[in-house]
Amino acid sequence: MAQAPVNIRPSKHLEVPPMPIGDEPENADPMASETIALETKSLQVFYGSRLALDGISMKVAARRITAIIGPSGCGKSTLLRCFNRMNELLQGARIAGEVLFMGEDLYARDVDPTEVRYRIGMVFQKPNPFPKSIYDNVAFGPRINGNKGNLDELVEQSLRRAALWDEVKDRLKKSALELSGGQQQRLCIARALAVAPEVILMDEPASALDPLATLKIEDLMQELAKDYTIVIVTHNMQQAARVSDYTAFLTTEGGGAPGKLVEFGPKDVIFTNPRDQRTQDYITGRFG
């Protein structure tokens, strides 16, 4: 995979048509007009000998927000981590099947996982800024990457994109740890943006935040989805309903059984008229 250029703009500008509006024939592929950023084919994930995810085949549309929902232990975060090869940082974790990024095998021998993680960034559940200044947090990735451009500009652009600039522009040299939880999370998003990713993976990005900070992150996600592909894991069904374009529902039969994809589709379908009874039961709060 080629070295990603370090600038704030996504490396590929795609024409993104409006979301399908739902009056297509029943069997029409709702993703037919989408550019597919990520795709899994019969994906299995093992932790040692335990099968954690089984038979996951799904597509992630470019510059859309895809939410992954499901009960605890169904493998949502595991699936998310497959998208930027974070699972292999865990001992004994391995995958079978395929994960494609823009049509290329993400797990091919010649692909550098570090490179993958630049192009497919991640934001975690708990804000995890480095104990450094606000500026240095954002500049961290580009510096490691040998950024030769205007770092000040890059930091400003990243913070603006993360909707944090106005709140921190006068204290860039202050410690990031002085920021509120919501601000720290947006700083982590700015830090992810600074290395010019194409995809941003978010693992419960708002679960540690208060309602207002949560809504700010959701607004931000929708803004970012104009330029980036976003995949979010969330326990908050209302959040998935509010922000996502597509929703995947995973579940497990429990007792250590592997997580499986039950239903995937445009969020309007998943939240108003799901096809599978298990999805219906989960999103209406009857199980899970």
Place this chain on the structure above:
Amino acid sequence: MTRIGFDHELKQLQDELLALGSMVEKAVIKSIDSLKRRDLALARTVVEEDKFINHKRFAIEERCLKLLATQQPMAQDLRIIVAVLHTTVDLERMGDHAEGIARVSIRIGDDPLIKPLIDIPRMTDLALGMLRRALDAFTHRDSAAATRVCQEDDEIDALHEQIYRELLTYMLQDPRTIQQATYLTWVAHNLERIADRSTNIAEQVVFIVTGKREEIGSSKY
């Protein structure tokens, strides 16, 4: 099983809707009775009691709003609440049609009827049958039964047309009947609307069950 409280509230919501349906049915029966028997006091009761139907509608809408605001319903739960919101409006309007019939009865006053009422009571039975079956289908989430209700509307439309033609004949033969005959066409029109609104309710049942919004059969009026 979780959400026992919410399930209970959904059940109550549906019970309230059925109670409203029953109030409307009684109002229609009374209004037609008042016309048949020339019972003006009964007609005035229907007009007077329409406010209770209106109140019930608002109370049901309040319940729906509360559930939407507090329970974040999804999927079929959401469709049920939306369907109740639509249905309660249709029922309340049917109450207005009953009131309309009662007002016709009051307008005719002490005048004798120009003809014995035969088709109008028949049309009433058909329309109320549709209403009852639509609400039954609602309770049982039976989209097949709901579809059948919609198909019954053709019979109502045919009867409506027949009544209209007959009254027209009366008017042509004897202009003194024009006023009352016109009033009676209003009654038939109100009954036709009641049947049509019953098909709306039936369509809501199909929506609850399948998630599809569609007009099943279309009224000529």
